[in-house]
Amino acid sequence: MNRRRIVILNTVIVFGFFAVFFRLTDLMVFNHAIYAERAKSQQVKAEDIQVRRGNIYDRKGRAFAVNLELESLYCDSKEVVVDKDGLQRLSGILGMDAKVIQAKFKQGKRFTWINRKLAQDTAAQIKKLKIDGIGFVPEAKRYYPKGILASHVIGMVGRENQPLEGLELKYNKYLSIAGGKVYFARDASGKQLSSGVDMEEAKGNDLLLTLDEALQYIVEKELDKAMAQWKSVAASAIMMDPFTGEILALANRPAYDLNDTGRANQNAIRNRVITDIYEPGSTFKVIIGTAALEEKLYNLDSKFDCSRGAIEVGGKVIRDAHRHGMLTFKEVIQKSSNVGSIMIGMKLGKERLYRYAKLYGFGDETGIDMPGEVSGWIRKPDSWSATSIGAIPIGQEVAVTPLQILRAYSAIANGGSLVQPHLVSEIRTPEGRTIFSFQGETKRVLTEKTAKVFKDILKTVVEVGGTATEAAVEGNQVAGKTGTAQLIDHRTGRYSKDRFISSFVGFVPADNPKIAMIVVIYEPKGQIYGGIVAGPVFRDIANQALSYMNVPMDEDYRNDLLLVSK
């Protein structure tokens, strides 16, 4: 026994314990922050969750787009344990081939989707099977309570809730705000252990539209009827408040069911009213008509000799649909005489004609808050051909969208101002705070007087002697204009003899317009004239819309109408 050695060894051991303590202090106090951070980074997995997109409501708060809370099923191949019976039952519940499921189980990955966005009761059935190594992650599925209604406005999202079309796309950054994360506790293998240790709940902002579900329904119903009646290739309509630019209804046919987008083809998805250009035909005569009045080239009674029923421009003969004889300025518009319009156009000249067309916004996007809008085009005067001055006044050699035409006529309706068409009036946070409110600017393009005078001319279009008597609405005066445009045959490069785009654009009640609307029927069969094909559609929609909007009938007008018909 060696006392000195024992003391040495004891000292060493006691010192050792203290050394451990100091080492611990170093790790747990001085370096605590570093290790706590490292711990969090490996123990907690932040996963981007599909953000709950904001809802979309119409102007009266009716939901057009909401979220369904669903469950998505995944498996962990390393943990999965299932017997034949369990697999068979799982296959039955999911409606998936057992072999397909088995293949997913055997992928060897720690995380494989089996089937996503299952209904709650389906998920509950699967949970009852108590299969090891499968689990659920909550996911939101976009659901559109109105189905096909306003499909082109609302648009759609993909399976990952990524925006694809319409307002869903245009307003994605509001609907789907960044930062939706769910934090999972996980073990070293990366396996998720608990759902949502910490959820950075993020819900997008809600959109409030100018759209009205009832008006939208009326429009779509009537478009369907028109499609059936005229066996047309397509049909479109836009209803707008002519004073504010608020879109009340916007529809195209064909359309698609937003809850069944898998079956939607490109043709059905096309939002023709802003993405498709066409030669407008007679509706474009608003340009020469108002320009001539603004420039004081004519008065309402100025005479035009249209008795030959044709006019030669640059070696090309352009005809009226019917031979008219002598027409006043007013009648040229009322009866939509091409000959008279070209005479006005020639008097106006290239430069002024072009300037007024541009003033109305033709050749430029309207700036409506929807994706995919095209600008259309109108050539600059220096590149016009010899025949252009005969074509452009009557709506040929220009390409427009139905929305551009509607906006031009809204200017007549509201007393001369170009409005900003729009669909979203307000954006609200989930808490109800307004973060965006539409502030439109209007641009005066006509004097009030010209607008008034031209409006009066447009009223006569639906009266006896006009081209669109079928567009007249009972009890309220309509002001409007028909359009019948030939389509260019792509094989021959000439105007087709049997393919037309028939349209009617107008507003009602004429003196205090509540709605401005354009109806475009693409390639109707049997009849071609805008007044006959599109006019009645306008009338039927307007009748119901005014009734829905509680617009009183104008007794004077009713009496006048009765007198006329007598």
Add this chain to the structure above:
Amino acid sequence: MHNHISGMNLSVDRTYDKALLFIMLLMLAFGALMIYSSTAVITPLLEKKKITEFYYFKRHLFTMALGTAAMLIVYRLKTSFLKKISAPLLVFSFCLLLLVFLPYIGVTAGGARRWIRLWPTTFQPSELVKLAMVIFLAKYMSAADYSTEHYSSFVKPVLIMALFQAAFLKQPDFGATMSLGLLTFGMLFISGMRLRYLASVSALAIPIIYKLVMEPYRLRRITSFLDPWKDPQGSGFQLIQSFISIGSGGITGLGLGESKQKLSFLPASHTDFIFCLVGEELGLIGAALVIALFLILFLRGITIANRRKDSFSYYLAYGLTMMISMQAMINFAVVTGMVPTKGLPLPFMSYGGSALLVNMAAIGLLLRISKGDDDVPAEDNSNIMAKKIARRNIYNRKGHSR
């Protein structure tokens, strides 16, 4: 006269050291709690193996019951019996150690053959070897013919140690090799063995160093503790996870049962690395408490040793105390990255039957020694008393001379 002195001894020492028992019980309770915390999280994979929330906890309680039995049996053994069986026990433990290499009986886990099959469980003979070695050395060093000045007295235990170490290395079990070496040398050191002799044995380390140099991966594994971040997914993984566990605990810890690292980030969180779990869940306060318990256990142990004046009891008590304390310290040092990673459990706290059984038996022996020894001839006792009185006189005289 003799009777009188023994009577005095009785009055002072006739009861076992209650503090030591209390500390051990505290550690056992603490350990069981932490084992439960570590193993109560059940993954589907474990469920498939029919491992439930209480699986490890129950098994641990069962081992504790066995350990208590071992403790009670050992407590009743007489010193003369211990001396008698010291050599046969060493041979027996060596035989058990060899059984590890037999097919069917030896169990391989993690690439090492360290266990023998004892249906329905397994036993790790290396734990018993340590205890047998301590008893053997106590007997050997207290023998009359033992001389710290003779090389022959030194060579014999060193050769026995080397024999065991060779078997350990074959398994391989570097942890056991190292701790047996430290234990043997520690005991020879306090006996007063010439330092020159002790130093001479470092030559025996040459084959080990040779092996390390020839197989660089071993060297890498050993040196990885110096910079675990160099290979965070490989050799440094265990230590980094250990650091993260301990470090994230902070001063107060995450709270009992709140460890995140036990979710399979930290390997062996219920066995060798249970101390990390203490640090993570109970913080520096909890960890310091554990260290303090082991420090007190050590101090109790050497106090018991100092009370015993016959050299066998002294060496035995000191050796057992050192065996436990050293294992604890190596465990602390390993999990805090102060020494290379070795597979050594924390006495009384880690899950693992063999170590717990042996360590509880060691406490049984310590309690036995603390109680005093009626086996020792009375004259031996009086001799020591006389020496003690004489020494006190010497000190007194020194004090006066100053």
